[in-house]
Amino acid sequence: MTDLVTGTLADGVATITLNRPEGHNAMSWGLVDAFSTVAQRLAGDPGTRVFLLRAEGKNFCVGGDIRAFADEADPSDFLRRLAGRLHEGLKFLFDHPAPLVVAAQGASAGAGLSLVAGGDVVLAGRSSNFSMAYTGIGLTADGGATWLLPRVIGLRRTQELAYLGRRLNAEEAADYGLVTRIVDDAALADEAQAVAAKIAAGPxxxxxxxxxxxxxxxxxxxxxxxxxxxxxxxxxxxxxxxxxxxxxxxxxxxxxxxxx
CATH class of the missing domain: 1.10.12 (Lyase 2-enoyl-coa Hydratase; Chain  A, domain 2)
Structure with a gap:
């Protein structure tokens, strides 16, 4: 079975790859559990000098796996456990001294947007887009979104994303300060690797x-x-x-x- 999240460490670059492209990297229990396990392992390796978070497929991460929610006998309890497990992994990245580089292509929605907001350096593919999405299905946000986004883009803009469901294209995301800069889609992977390598060589x-x-x-x-x-x-x-x-x-x- 293909690993839903992979983690590698080379030359100081700890690469975490969301690897559920056929499901647009939606956050099933398996993906979230694997993400947190990989984050913990790489955060505990003394060779880690930068994190690079990337994803396989058309989209970076479309948020929670809504079909999986609906199949649960107790969706509320499932979401509580899912969010809690995701947050465990995010804490390892947040607490570690190494900066986090994020390479986002396609759609980043819901918890995918939270992952983007948590990056220290965020590169976005030119055709990428970003949305909170949660309230569109009657949910509040997780993944640190309500803590991160007001700091990154400001309260008023966060409120607009949350209450009006606005989707930002790459240019708007750069204007908001959500992403560091825009990269041509075909160059995104190489540019993110180069940025991560430069940071890995730093103090x-x-x-x-x-x-x-x-x-x-x-x-x-x-x-x-x-x-x-x-x-x-x-x-x-x-x-x-x-x-x-x-x-x-x-x-x-x-x-x-x-x-x-």
Whole structure:
């Protein structure tokens, strides 16, 4: 049986691939469970320096597998368990110092949109589109959407997506700040790999410090956040990568970071 989600690690790039193309990578229990298992495994590998989340097939992820919901004896309990398992995997990615690169083609809807919103760098195929979709079938959002989207695109735009069911094309998603930039469909995979490789060669611990500071910025007052920045930069200064960065700068050569 084909793995619904695959995970590989090469040269610091931990690649997570949604691999249910015939089902448009809809989130069945099997896919969600495999996603969280792969995320945990790769997050626990000391060689991981960047995550690359991609998908096989025409669409990145169309959200939950609605047909599977309808087949359950207790759909409410099933969705509670499904969302909980998905969130376990997302926490491993969020808590890890390595940035998350997302390559999104075709449709990203529902939890698929949540995966996009959680990326640190998001590349979108030129023909891609993005929608919340949940309220169209009478559901609320999961996957961190109501926490991530107001931070990424703003409250008013999030409300529009949620209440009016608006679908964004790639240009609109870039204008909203949902995606980092648009890439020609045929170049998406190669460009995402190149971006991930560049990040994997960087100072992973410092990236993790920036990632934590950004996540905490909305919940801290300015003075407290300044203190957190001072502590973070002092911690970074004690790292091997900072020593290499300074030596490279003074020696007028490119740095070779080890990720620690």
């Amino acid at each position: 992973t611990a410092a990236y993790g410090g920036v990632k934590r500071l950004l996540a905490a910025s909305y919940g801290a007052d300015f003075a407290a956040h300044l203190d957190a920045e001072a502590e973070a930069i002092a911690t970074a200064m004690a790292s091997a990568d900072a020593a290499e960065g300074l030596a490279a700068f003074l020696g007028r050569r490119p740095p070779v970071f080890a990720g620690r």
